[in-house]
Amino acid sequence: MKTALITGVTGQDGSYLAELLIQKGYTVYGLVRRTSTVPTERIYHLHDQLRLVSGDLLDEKSLRHILEECEPDEVYNLAAQSFVPESWSQAILTGEVTGLGVTRLLNAILDVNRHIRFYQASTSEMFGNVQEVPQTELTPFYPRSPYGVAKLYAHWITVNYRESYGLYACSGILFNHESPRRGMEFVTRKVTHAVARIKAGLQQQLALGNLDAKRDWGYAPDYVEGMWRMLQQDRPDDYVLATGETHSVKEWVMKSFGIAGLNWEDYVTIDPRLVRPAEVDLLVGDSTKARTQLNWRPSTSFDDLVRLMVEADWALVREQLVSQQAISHLREQG
Ligand code: NDP
Numbered sequence: 001m002k003t004a005l006i007t008g009v010t011g012q013d014g015s016y017l018a019e020l021l022i023q024k025g026y027t028v029y030g031l032v033r034r035t036s037t038v039p040t041e042r043i044y045h046l047h048d049q050l051r052l053v054s055g056d057l058l059d060e061k062s063l064r065h066i067l068e069e070c071e072p073d074e075v076y077n078l079a080a081q082s083f084v085p086e087s088w089s090q091a092i093l094t095g096e097v098t099g100l101g102v103t104r105l106l107n108a109i110l111d112v113n114r115h116i117r118f119y120q121a122s123t124s125e126m127f128g129n130v131q132e133v134p135q136t137e138l139t140p141f142y143p144r145s146p147y148g149v150a151k152l153y154a155h156w157i158t159v160n161y162r163e164s165y166g167l168y169a170c171s172g173i174l175f176n177h178e179s180p181r182r183g184m185e186f187v188t189r190k191v192t193h194a195v196a197r198i199k200a201g202l203q204q205q206l207a208l209g210n211l212d213a214k215r216d217w218g219y220a221p222d223y224v225e226g227m228w229r230m231l232q233q234d235r236p237d238d239y240v241l242a243t244g245e246t247h248s249v250k251e252w253v254m255k256s257f258g259i260a261g262l263n264w265e266d267y268v269t270i271d272p273r274l275v276r277p278a279e280v281d282l283l284v285g286d287s288t289k290a291r292t293q294l295n296w297r298p299s300t301s302f303d304d305l306v307r308l309m310v311e312a313d314w315a316l317v318r319e320q321l322v323s324q325q326a327i328s329h330l331r332e333q334g
Protein backbone atom coordinates (compact mmCIF):
# COMPACT_ATOMS: atom_id res chain seq x y z
CA MET A 1 0.00 0.00 0.00
CA LYS A 2 1.45 3.38 -1.02
CA THR A 3 1.55 6.62 0.94
CA ALA A 4 1.14 10.05 -0.67
CA LEU A 5 1.55 13.61 0.57
CA ILE A 6 -0.48 16.35 -1.12
CA THR A 7 0.40 20.01 -0.61
CA GLY A 8 -2.47 22.35 -1.51
CA VAL A 9 -4.94 19.69 -0.35
CA THR A 10 -7.52 22.33 0.64
CA GLY A 11 -7.62 23.67 -2.95
CA GLN A 12 -9.73 22.53 -5.91
CA ASP A 13 -7.24 20.00 -7.30
CA GLY A 14 -6.02 18.84 -3.87
CA SER A 15 -9.52 17.77 -2.89
CA TYR A 16 -10.08 15.76 -6.08
CA LEU A 17 -6.61 14.19 -5.92
CA ALA A 18 -7.13 13.18 -2.28
CA GLU A 19 -10.40 11.47 -3.27
CA LEU A 20 -8.71 9.66 -6.14
CA LEU A 21 -5.76 8.39 -4.10
CA ILE A 22 -7.96 7.28 -1.18
CA GLN A 23 -10.11 5.39 -3.67
CA LYS A 24 -6.93 3.71 -5.01
CA GLY A 25 -6.08 2.52 -1.48
CA TYR A 26 -3.32 5.02 -0.68
CA THR A 27 -2.67 6.35 2.79
CA VAL A 28 -3.06 10.07 2.10
CA TYR A 29 -1.56 12.96 4.04
CA GLY A 30 -2.52 16.54 3.26
CA LEU A 31 -0.37 19.53 4.16
CA VAL A 32 -2.36 22.46 5.55
CA ARG A 33 -1.01 25.81 6.62
CA ARG A 34 -2.00 27.46 9.85
CA THR A 35 -4.96 29.83 9.48
CA SER A 36 -7.30 31.45 11.98
CA THR A 37 -10.36 30.27 10.04
CA VAL A 38 -11.02 26.75 8.75
CA PRO A 39 -10.19 26.33 5.03
CA THR A 40 -11.22 22.65 4.81
CA GLU A 41 -14.62 23.05 3.12
CA ARG A 42 -13.55 21.08 0.02
CA ILE A 43 -12.15 18.14 2.01
CA TYR A 44 -14.56 18.01 4.92
CA HIS A 45 -16.26 14.89 3.48
CA LEU A 46 -12.88 13.08 3.64
CA HIS A 47 -12.19 13.97 7.29
CA ASP A 48 -12.02 10.38 8.52
CA GLN A 49 -9.85 9.15 5.62
CA LEU A 50 -7.37 11.96 5.14
CA ARG A 51 -4.58 12.78 7.60
CA LEU A 52 -3.79 16.46 7.88
CA VAL A 53 -0.31 17.69 8.79
CA SER A 54 0.65 21.27 9.52
CA GLY A 55 3.31 23.02 7.44
CA ASP A 56 4.01 25.77 4.94
CA LEU A 57 5.93 26.05 1.68
CA LEU A 58 7.59 29.11 3.21
CA ASP A 59 9.11 27.00 6.00
CA GLU A 60 11.62 24.37 4.87
CA LYS A 61 12.02 22.85 8.33
CA SER A 62 8.30 22.09 8.52
CA LEU A 63 8.53 20.32 5.14
CA ARG A 64 11.46 18.16 6.24
CA HIS A 65 9.66 17.26 9.44
CA ILE A 66 6.49 16.29 7.54
CA LEU A 67 8.42 14.06 5.12
CA GLU A 68 10.08 12.29 8.08
CA GLU A 69 6.73 11.84 9.80
CA CYS A 70 4.63 10.71 6.80
CA GLU A 71 7.28 8.71 4.87
CA PRO A 72 5.49 9.24 1.53
CA ASP A 73 6.24 7.29 -1.66
CA GLU A 74 4.79 10.14 -3.71
CA VAL A 75 4.59 13.90 -3.13
CA TYR A 76 2.17 16.02 -5.18
CA ASN A 77 3.04 19.71 -4.91
CA LEU A 78 -0.20 21.56 -5.67
CA ALA A 79 0.29 24.39 -3.17
CA ALA A 80 0.72 27.87 -4.67
CA GLN A 81 -0.46 31.44 -4.67
CA SER A 82 -2.46 30.51 -7.77
CA PHE A 83 -4.56 33.60 -8.57
CA VAL A 84 -2.91 35.46 -11.46
CA PRO A 85 -4.11 39.06 -10.71
CA GLU A 86 -2.95 38.77 -7.08
CA SER A 87 0.54 38.00 -8.35
CA TRP A 88 1.01 41.64 -9.43
CA SER A 89 -0.02 43.00 -6.03
CA GLN A 90 1.91 40.29 -4.13
CA ALA A 91 4.80 39.56 -6.50
CA ILE A 92 7.32 38.74 -3.77
CA LEU A 93 4.98 36.42 -1.88
CA THR A 94 4.07 34.70 -5.15
CA GLY A 95 7.76 34.20 -5.92
CA GLU A 96 8.42 32.85 -2.42
CA VAL A 97 5.52 30.37 -2.37
CA THR A 98 4.89 29.45 -6.00
CA GLY A 99 8.55 29.57 -7.08
CA LEU A 100 11.01 29.10 -4.21
CA GLY A 101 8.58 26.94 -2.24
CA VAL A 102 9.27 24.18 -4.76
CA THR A 103 13.02 24.36 -4.12
CA ARG A 104 12.37 24.10 -0.39
CA LEU A 105 10.28 20.98 -0.92
CA LEU A 106 12.83 19.44 -3.31
CA ASN A 107 15.65 20.16 -0.85
CA ALA A 108 13.66 18.46 1.89
CA ILE A 109 13.16 15.43 -0.39
CA LEU A 110 16.92 15.31 -1.09
CA ASP A 111 17.63 15.39 2.65
CA VAL A 112 14.98 12.89 3.76
CA ASN A 113 14.52 10.34 0.95
CA ARG A 114 15.67 10.67 -2.67
CA HIS A 115 13.41 7.81 -3.78
CA ILE A 116 10.23 9.85 -3.25
CA ARG A 117 8.40 10.47 -6.54
CA PHE A 118 7.58 14.16 -7.02
CA TYR A 119 4.86 15.90 -9.03
CA GLN A 120 5.03 19.65 -9.71
CA ALA A 121 1.86 21.56 -10.70
CA SER A 122 3.11 23.54 -13.69
CA THR A 123 0.83 25.58 -15.89
CA SER A 124 -0.05 26.77 -19.37
CA GLU A 125 0.49 30.31 -17.97
CA MET A 126 4.21 29.63 -18.60
CA PHE A 127 3.49 29.88 -22.36
CA GLY A 128 2.00 33.35 -21.85
CA ASN A 129 2.57 35.36 -24.98
CA VAL A 130 2.40 32.24 -27.09
CA GLN A 131 5.08 31.51 -29.65
CA GLU A 132 3.29 28.54 -31.22
CA VAL A 133 -0.30 27.21 -31.55
CA PRO A 134 -1.18 24.68 -30.17
CA GLN A 135 1.31 24.51 -27.29
CA THR A 136 3.28 21.31 -26.58
CA GLU A 137 6.00 20.32 -24.09
CA LEU A 138 8.52 21.80 -26.58
CA THR A 139 6.88 25.20 -27.14
CA PRO A 140 9.07 28.09 -25.90
CA PHE A 141 7.90 29.82 -22.71
CA TYR A 142 7.10 33.55 -22.37
CA PRO A 143 5.22 34.15 -19.09
CA ARG A 144 3.11 37.31 -18.77
CA SER A 145 2.55 37.62 -15.00
CA PRO A 146 4.60 37.32 -11.82
CA TYR A 147 2.64 34.09 -11.26
CA GLY A 148 3.73 32.73 -14.65
CA VAL A 149 7.33 33.75 -13.96
CA ALA A 150 7.30 32.03 -10.53
CA LYS A 151 5.81 28.86 -12.06
CA LEU A 152 8.45 28.87 -14.78
CA TYR A 153 11.18 28.94 -12.13
CA ALA A 154 9.39 26.07 -10.34
CA HIS A 155 9.20 24.12 -13.60
CA TRP A 156 12.89 24.48 -14.36
CA ILE A 157 14.02 23.72 -10.80
CA THR A 158 12.00 20.49 -11.02
CA VAL A 159 13.69 19.59 -14.32
CA ASN A 160 17.07 20.64 -12.94
CA TYR A 161 16.82 18.55 -9.76
CA ARG A 162 15.77 15.57 -11.90
CA GLU A 163 18.84 16.03 -14.10
CA SER A 164 21.22 16.98 -11.27
CA TYR A 165 20.26 14.44 -8.62
CA GLY A 166 18.39 11.73 -10.54
CA LEU A 167 15.12 12.44 -8.67
CA TYR A 168 11.90 10.97 -10.05
CA ALA A 169 10.38 14.44 -10.58
CA CYS A 170 7.66 15.26 -13.13
CA SER A 171 6.26 18.59 -14.21
CA GLY A 172 2.66 18.49 -15.40
CA ILE A 173 1.95 21.45 -17.67
CA LEU A 174 -1.78 21.70 -17.10
CA PHE A 175 -4.15 23.96 -18.98
CA ASN A 176 -7.10 25.54 -17.13
CA HIS A 177 -9.34 23.02 -15.42
CA GLU A 178 -12.52 23.88 -13.62
CA SER A 179 -15.25 22.33 -11.48
CA PRO A 180 -17.94 23.25 -8.97
CA ARG A 181 -15.06 23.38 -6.44
CA ARG A 182 -13.21 26.11 -8.37
CA GLY A 183 -12.40 29.22 -6.31
CA MET A 184 -15.02 31.96 -6.71
CA GLU A 185 -12.46 34.49 -7.98
CA PHE A 186 -11.60 32.55 -11.17
CA VAL A 187 -13.65 33.65 -14.16
CA THR A 188 -15.55 30.40 -14.84
CA ARG A 189 -16.87 30.06 -11.30
CA LYS A 190 -17.35 33.80 -10.90
CA VAL A 191 -19.70 33.66 -13.90
CA THR A 192 -21.63 30.47 -13.03
CA HIS A 193 -22.12 31.56 -9.44
CA ALA A 194 -23.30 35.03 -10.54
CA VAL A 195 -25.73 33.45 -13.03
CA ALA A 196 -27.30 31.42 -10.22
CA ARG A 197 -27.56 34.47 -7.96
CA ILE A 198 -29.05 36.62 -10.75
CA LYS A 199 -31.58 33.89 -11.52
CA ALA A 200 -32.50 33.82 -7.81
CA GLY A 201 -32.89 37.62 -7.71
CA LEU A 202 -29.93 38.07 -5.34
CA GLN A 203 -27.67 39.99 -7.76
CA GLN A 204 -28.37 42.39 -10.64
CA GLN A 205 -25.03 42.79 -12.42
CA LEU A 206 -21.74 41.03 -13.07
CA ALA A 207 -18.54 43.04 -13.60
CA LEU A 208 -15.87 41.35 -15.72
CA GLY A 209 -12.58 42.27 -17.41
CA ASN A 210 -11.29 41.06 -20.77
CA LEU A 211 -13.93 38.93 -22.53
CA ASP A 212 -11.74 38.20 -25.57
CA ALA A 213 -9.11 36.03 -23.86
CA LYS A 214 -9.23 32.40 -24.98
CA ARG A 215 -8.59 29.42 -22.76
CA ASP A 216 -8.45 25.62 -23.07
CA TRP A 217 -10.87 24.63 -20.28
CA GLY A 218 -11.16 21.05 -18.99
CA TYR A 219 -12.74 19.29 -16.02
CA ALA A 220 -10.55 19.10 -12.88
CA PRO A 221 -11.18 15.42 -11.90
CA ASP A 222 -9.77 14.33 -15.29
CA TYR A 223 -6.59 16.31 -14.66
CA VAL A 224 -5.81 14.84 -11.22
CA GLU A 225 -6.01 11.38 -12.82
CA GLY A 226 -3.29 12.58 -15.24
CA MET A 227 -1.10 13.75 -12.32
CA TRP A 228 -1.27 10.28 -10.78
CA ARG A 229 -0.47 8.59 -14.10
CA MET A 230 2.68 10.72 -14.48
CA LEU A 231 4.09 9.25 -11.27
CA GLN A 232 3.38 5.62 -12.29
CA GLN A 233 5.75 5.50 -15.31
CA ASP A 234 9.16 3.81 -15.54
CA ARG A 235 10.90 7.17 -16.10
CA PRO A 236 10.00 10.71 -14.98
CA ASP A 237 9.03 13.19 -17.68
CA ASP A 238 7.00 16.35 -18.34
CA TYR A 239 3.54 16.28 -19.92
CA VAL A 240 0.93 18.73 -21.20
CA LEU A 241 -2.67 18.01 -20.13
CA ALA A 242 -5.27 19.87 -22.20
CA THR A 243 -8.49 19.32 -24.14
CA GLY A 244 -7.15 20.74 -27.43
CA GLU A 245 -10.13 23.11 -27.75
CA THR A 246 -10.11 26.83 -27.04
CA HIS A 247 -13.02 29.15 -26.17
CA SER A 248 -13.25 32.82 -25.30
CA VAL A 249 -14.37 34.16 -21.94
CA LYS A 250 -17.31 35.67 -23.85
CA GLU A 251 -18.37 32.20 -25.04
CA TRP A 252 -18.27 30.96 -21.43
CA VAL A 253 -20.41 33.92 -20.37
CA MET A 254 -22.95 33.52 -23.19
CA LYS A 255 -23.35 29.78 -22.59
CA SER A 256 -23.70 30.15 -18.81
CA PHE A 257 -26.39 32.82 -19.04
CA GLY A 258 -28.06 30.93 -21.91
CA ILE A 259 -28.40 27.75 -19.83
CA ALA A 260 -30.28 29.78 -17.19
CA GLY A 261 -32.53 31.32 -19.89
CA LEU A 262 -30.95 34.78 -19.45
CA ASN A 263 -29.48 37.25 -21.95
CA TRP A 264 -25.92 38.01 -20.78
CA GLU A 265 -25.90 41.53 -22.27
CA ASP A 266 -28.61 42.58 -19.80
CA TYR A 267 -26.31 41.87 -16.83
CA VAL A 268 -22.60 41.97 -17.72
CA THR A 269 -20.59 45.19 -17.37
CA ILE A 270 -16.91 45.72 -18.13
CA ASP A 271 -14.73 47.03 -15.32
CA PRO A 272 -11.32 48.21 -16.62
CA ARG A 273 -9.83 47.49 -13.16
CA LEU A 274 -10.35 43.78 -13.90
CA VAL A 275 -8.24 43.95 -17.07
CA ARG A 276 -4.72 42.66 -16.36
CA PRO A 277 -1.53 44.70 -16.88
CA ALA A 278 -0.37 42.01 -19.32
CA GLU A 279 -2.78 39.43 -20.71
CA VAL A 280 -2.43 35.89 -22.04
CA ASP A 281 -4.62 36.12 -25.14
CA LEU A 282 -4.79 32.57 -26.43
CA LEU A 283 -4.08 29.17 -24.94
CA VAL A 284 -4.74 25.82 -26.55
CA GLY A 285 -2.82 22.70 -25.66
CA ASP A 286 -1.68 19.65 -27.59
CA SER A 287 -1.71 16.71 -25.15
CA THR A 288 -0.65 14.04 -27.68
CA LYS A 289 2.27 12.94 -25.48
CA ALA A 290 0.02 12.32 -22.45
CA ARG A 291 -2.60 10.67 -24.62
CA THR A 292 -0.10 8.22 -26.16
CA GLN A 293 2.29 7.60 -23.24
CA LEU A 294 -0.12 7.85 -20.28
CA ASN A 295 -3.27 6.77 -22.12
CA TRP A 296 -4.86 9.92 -20.63
CA ARG A 297 -7.79 11.76 -22.16
CA PRO A 298 -10.25 14.40 -21.01
CA SER A 299 -13.81 13.12 -20.53
CA THR A 300 -15.89 16.29 -20.40
CA SER A 301 -16.77 18.64 -23.27
CA PHE A 302 -16.87 22.43 -22.98
CA ASP A 303 -20.69 22.46 -23.13
CA ASP A 304 -20.99 19.76 -20.46
CA LEU A 305 -18.50 21.58 -18.22
CA VAL A 306 -20.41 24.87 -18.38
CA ARG A 307 -23.70 23.10 -17.77
CA LEU A 308 -22.47 21.09 -14.79
CA MET A 309 -21.02 24.21 -13.14
CA VAL A 310 -24.16 26.30 -13.73
CA GLU A 311 -26.33 23.50 -12.33
CA ALA A 312 -24.08 23.01 -9.29
CA ASP A 313 -24.17 26.74 -8.48
CA TRP A 314 -27.91 26.85 -8.97
CA ALA A 315 -28.27 23.96 -6.47
CA LEU A 316 -25.91 25.75 -4.04
CA VAL A 317 -27.75 29.09 -4.22
CA ARG A 318 -31.14 27.38 -3.84
CA GLU A 319 -29.89 25.50 -0.78
CA GLN A 320 -28.65 28.78 0.75
CA LEU A 321 -32.00 30.44 0.04
CA VAL A 322 -33.93 27.61 1.67
CA SER A 323 -31.79 27.71 4.82
CA GLN A 324 -32.05 31.53 5.00
CA GLN A 325 -35.85 31.27 4.68
CA ALA A 326 -35.92 28.63 7.42
CA ILE A 327 -33.87 30.91 9.71
CA SER A 328 -36.18 33.93 9.06
CA HIS A 329 -39.20 31.74 9.69
CA LEU A 330 -37.77 30.61 13.04
CA ARG A 331 -36.94 34.25 13.95
CA GLU A 332 -40.50 35.37 13.10
CA GLN A 333 -41.83 32.68 15.39
CA GLY A 334 -39.59 34.13 18.13
P1 NDP B 1 -6.13 26.59 -5.42
O1 NDP B 1 -5.85 28.04 -5.42
O2 NDP B 1 -7.56 26.11 -5.33
O3 NDP B 1 -5.33 25.92 -4.19
C1 NDP B 1 -4.06 26.35 -3.81
C2 NDP B 1 -3.62 25.60 -2.57
O4 NDP B 1 -2.33 26.04 -2.15
C3 NDP B 1 -4.56 25.79 -1.35
O5 NDP B 1 -4.71 24.56 -0.69
C4 NDP B 1 -3.76 26.76 -0.47
O6 NDP B 1 -4.06 26.65 0.90
C5 NDP B 1 -2.34 26.24 -0.74
N1 NDP B 1 -1.30 27.18 -0.34
C6 NDP B 1 -1.18 28.49 -0.69
N2 NDP B 1 -0.08 29.02 -0.12
C7 NDP B 1 0.52 28.04 0.60
C8 NDP B 1 1.67 27.97 1.43
N3 NDP B 1 2.45 29.03 1.63
N4 NDP B 1 1.99 26.78 2.01
C9 NDP B 1 1.20 25.72 1.84
N5 NDP B 1 0.08 25.71 1.09
C10 NDP B 1 -0.27 26.87 0.47
O7 NDP B 1 -5.42 25.97 -6.70
P2 NDP B 1 -5.90 24.78 -7.70
O8 NDP B 1 -6.34 23.63 -6.90
O9 NDP B 1 -6.77 25.35 -8.75
O10 NDP B 1 -4.51 24.44 -8.41
C11 NDP B 1 -3.57 23.52 -7.83
C12 NDP B 1 -2.19 23.84 -8.35
O11 NDP B 1 -2.15 23.69 -9.77
C13 NDP B 1 -1.70 25.26 -8.07
O12 NDP B 1 -0.31 25.17 -7.87
C14 NDP B 1 -1.99 26.00 -9.37
O13 NDP B 1 -1.11 27.09 -9.51
C15 NDP B 1 -1.73 24.90 -10.38
N6 NDP B 1 -2.48 24.97 -11.62
C16 NDP B 1 -3.84 25.09 -11.59
C17 NDP B 1 -4.57 25.06 -12.76
C18 NDP B 1 -6.05 25.18 -12.76
O14 NDP B 1 -6.61 25.44 -13.83
N7 NDP B 1 -6.73 24.98 -11.64
C19 NDP B 1 -3.89 24.90 -14.07
C20 NDP B 1 -2.45 24.74 -13.97
C21 NDP B 1 -1.78 24.77 -12.78
P3 NDP B 1 -5.21 27.56 1.60
O15 NDP B 1 -6.50 26.81 1.42
O16 NDP B 1 -4.76 27.63 3.01
O17 NDP B 1 -5.21 28.89 0.89
Ligand code: GDR
Pocket residue numbers: 082083084122123124125174175176177185186187188190207208209210211213214215249274275276279280
Ligand atom coordinates in the same frame (compact mmCIF):
# COMPACT_ATOMS: atom_id res chain seq x y z
P1 GDR C 1 -6.22 32.16 -15.42
O1 GDR C 1 -7.71 32.01 -14.86
O2 GDR C 1 -5.67 33.51 -15.26
O3 GDR C 1 -6.22 31.56 -16.79
O4 GDR C 1 -5.41 31.22 -14.40
P2 GDR C 1 -8.84 33.11 -14.57
O5 GDR C 1 -10.11 32.35 -14.51
O6 GDR C 1 -8.48 33.99 -13.43
O7 GDR C 1 -8.81 34.03 -15.90
C1 GDR C 1 -9.09 33.51 -17.19
C2 GDR C 1 -9.26 34.64 -18.17
O8 GDR C 1 -10.47 35.35 -17.88
C3 GDR C 1 -10.22 36.75 -17.99
N1 GDR C 1 -11.19 37.48 -17.18
C4 GDR C 1 -11.31 37.40 -15.84
N2 GDR C 1 -10.66 36.65 -14.92
C5 GDR C 1 -11.04 36.76 -13.63
N3 GDR C 1 -10.44 36.00 -12.72
N4 GDR C 1 -12.02 37.62 -13.24
C6 GDR C 1 -12.70 38.42 -14.12
O9 GDR C 1 -13.58 39.18 -13.75
C7 GDR C 1 -12.34 38.29 -15.49
N5 GDR C 1 -12.80 38.87 -16.63
C8 GDR C 1 -12.09 38.38 -17.63
C9 GDR C 1 -8.79 36.91 -17.52
O10 GDR C 1 -8.25 38.16 -17.95
C10 GDR C 1 -8.13 35.70 -18.16
O11 GDR C 1 -7.76 35.97 -19.47
C11 GDR C 1 -5.93 29.97 -13.97
C12 GDR C 1 -5.37 29.70 -12.54
O12 GDR C 1 -5.98 28.53 -12.03
C13 GDR C 1 -3.86 29.52 -12.59
O13 GDR C 1 -3.40 29.15 -11.29
C14 GDR C 1 -3.56 28.42 -13.60
O14 GDR C 1 -2.15 28.23 -13.69
C15 GDR C 1 -4.11 28.76 -14.96
O15 GDR C 1 -5.52 28.94 -14.84
C16 GDR C 1 -3.87 27.68 -16.00
